[in-house]
Amino acid sequence: MPMTMTEKILAQHASRTDVSPGDLIGVKVDLAMANDITAPLAIAVFNEIGKQPVFDPNRIALIPDHFVPNKDIESAAQAKLMREFANHHQIHHYYEVGQSGIEHVLLPEKGLVIPGDLVIGADSHTCTYGALGAFSTGVGSTDLGVILATGKTWLKVPPTIKIEYEGSLLPWVRGKDLILYTLGTLGVDGANYCALEFSGSVIKELPMAQRFTMTNMAIEAGAKNGIIEPDEVTLAFVAERSHRTPLVCTSDPGADYEKVIKIVVDTIEPQIALPHSPANVRPLSKVPHISLDQVFIGSCTNGYLEDLREAATILKGRKVAKGIRLIVIPGSQLIYSEAIEQGIIKTLIDAGAVIGPPCCGPCLGGHLGILAEGERALSTSNRNFVGRMGHPKSEVYLASPAIASASAVAGYIAGPGEL
Amino acid sequence: MRLQGKAWKFGDNVNTDLIIPARYLNSSDKDELARHCFADVRPGFVEMISPGDIIVAGNNFGSGSSREHAPLAIKGAGISVLVAQSFARIFYRNAFNIGLPIMESKEAAQSIDEGSLVSVDLATGEIVNMNTGQQFFAKPVPRFMREIVDAGGLVEYVRKKGLTGLGAS
Ligand code: SF4
Numbered sequence: 001m002p003m004t005m006t007e008k009i010l011a012q013h014a015s016r017t018d019v020s021p022g023d024l025i026g027v028k029v030d031l032a033m034a035n036d037i038t039a040p041l042a043i044a045v046f047n048e049i050g051k052q053p054v055f056d057p058n059r060i061a062l063i064p065d066h067f068v069p070n071k072d073i074e075s076a077a078q079a080k081l082m083r084e085f086a087n088h089h090q091i092h093h094y095y096e097v098g099q100s101g102i103e104h105v106l107l108p109e110k111g112l113v114i115p116g117d118l119v120i121g122a123d124s125h126t127c128t129y130g131a132l133g134a135f136s137t138g139v140g141s142t143d144l145g146v147i148l149a150t151g152k153t154w155l156k157v158p159p160t161i162k163i164e165y166e167g168s169l170l171p172w173v174r175g176k177d178l179i180l181y182t183l184g185t186l187g188v189d190g191a192n193y194c195a196l197e198f199s200g201s202v203i204k205e206l207p208m209a210q211r212f213t214m215t216n217m218a219i220e221a222g223a224k225n226g227i228i229e230p231d232e233v234t235l236a237f238v239a240e241r242s243h244r245t246p247l248v249c250t251s252d253p254g255a256d257y258e259k260v261i262k263i264v265v266d267t268i269e270p271q272i273a274l275p276h277s278p279a280n281v282r283p284l285s286k287v288p289h290i291s292l293d294q295v296f297i298g299s300c301t302n303g304y305l306e307d308l309r310e311a312a313t314i315l316k317g318r319k320v321a322k323g324i325r326l327i328v329i330p331g332s333q334l335i336y337s338e339a340i341e342q343g344i345i346k347t348l349i350d351a352g353a354v355i356g357p358p359c360c361g362p363c364l365g366g367h368l369g370i371l372a373e374g375e376r377a378l379s380t381s382n383r384n385f386v387g388r389m390g391h392p393k394s395e396v397y398l399a400s401p402a403i404a405s406a407s408a409v410a411g412y413i414a415g416p417g418e419l
Numbered sequence: 420m421r422l423q424g425k426a427w428k429f430g431d432n433v434n435t436d437l438i439i440p441a442r443y444l445n446s447s448d449k450d451e452l453a454r455h456c457f458a459d460v461r462p463g464f465v466e467m468i469s470p471g472d473i474i475v476a477g478n479n480f481g482s483g484s485s486r487e488h489a490p491l492a493i494k495g496a497g498i499s500v501l502v503a504q505s506f507a508r509i510f511y512r513n514a515f516n517i518g519l520p521i522m523e524s525k526e527a528a529q530s531i532d533e534g535s536l537v538s539v540d541l542a543t544g545e546i547v548n549m550n551t552g553q554q555f556f557a558k559p560v561p562r563f564m565r566e567i568v569d570a571g572g573l574v575e576y577v578r579k580k581g582l583t584g585l586g587a588s
Contacts, residue, residue, distance in 0.1 A: 142516045
């Protein structure tokens, strides 16, 4: 029976020859992940089950990233709980501040996810790893607590929506613009419960960082997972980081799709998501000069080395406009270090950016850049819900690092071409 | 497992705020939650129904937040099974995880009226409107998920079965 790549990975982990959408299956989990916000709840469930070892201390990743370095006593207590659990159970992939980064940036970087893996995380953006040709999705605390104990969970096989991107990209159009455009087309529930498979010649030409940006935001259309077929780019990325053998799954010709959407990219401009929905998208040319108070470059969507490099290209020899705060947060300690070596950080600082420690920062309104009432920010992150980055009466616009950098210089939402 | 009860009908997009408003989330006790189940749309729901009754709803039941309190409130109220045209993804997981079985059948959701006596067989997926004799078929609930429901939820299931029970071999 022809299957999509999502179905193949699920079948493999359920020890079945085939699965079809709607099937309820029990699966083995290759890697379970939680962060400093979600781990404490999952640990409580784990302890409720009984005193037992974790299913495999090498297949669990516990990443302090949301509220670290800890911003207050409550968040310090949560991080401590997770740290003690990690110590007690000798969790191999626990990374303390200073060796860490944002979970979804860090796991691929450390080679913890490879093609064909099945990863479950207590965080909705766990769908990011689909860029590696893995199946990954987010769950709640009961699910993760049980996985910590058993290494297994149950899933309902999602139908797949395939999106094919063809044509050639306009200048400054990146993976971020493609996914924002796609969200504008699908709407916030357009892929509810589905697998979103990104394909076509345009995707094949994207570097890994931009592919991660796209699968990261699959959840913004309600998808269960986002996924991209592994190719030479994927395999080269993985070979540098992991010794395990990838299981390359590709969708069969004749596989059954819920929908196939073809997007010709030739005329797609850089995209901006206006408040308060990631699907409330306009092309840059249709967005008036909206003045800003803050620009944030970072998050699991766009905190990659390539993103910082793009920002540096635009900010080199320029200054952040008066009255604007430009906050840049590298996605991981390694990215930070490489950005220093390559002179990127110096360029950003000279332009007037402040650099934060690798963590989620203001993306979820945690710390390091909270907005006051009436303030307006442009962010490279993935969500612009009401109050996402601070006061309920603040506004968040979403865009790529290129647009973010140009806007920081202009003082209003603008593209690099306008500088 | 055959479940039988009176049908209570709901429409499309019943979200978790309608199921259990956020102001009651300071408790995770299912009896306490049950008292406030559908507080704003069907006040007194828990008193109206009899244990074992069935909810029949439209599209996207349980959308919104990931709160596990929503299925807990419904289960606490005494509902034995939910039949809807479709469920929101996280609600679906949460419901089974706390031991509340749910089934998807567009036909059943559309044709069963409020007050009909309905019988549901989780193992075969058969849903029968006992008043009219009409028969519908949803996807059967696989054995391991029926076992989760029997145990009273995923935590209890794993406690009972140890670490090896869960579906996958
Ligand atoms: S960077 Fe933002 S979206 Fe990503 S994991 Fe952190 S809080 Fe969530």
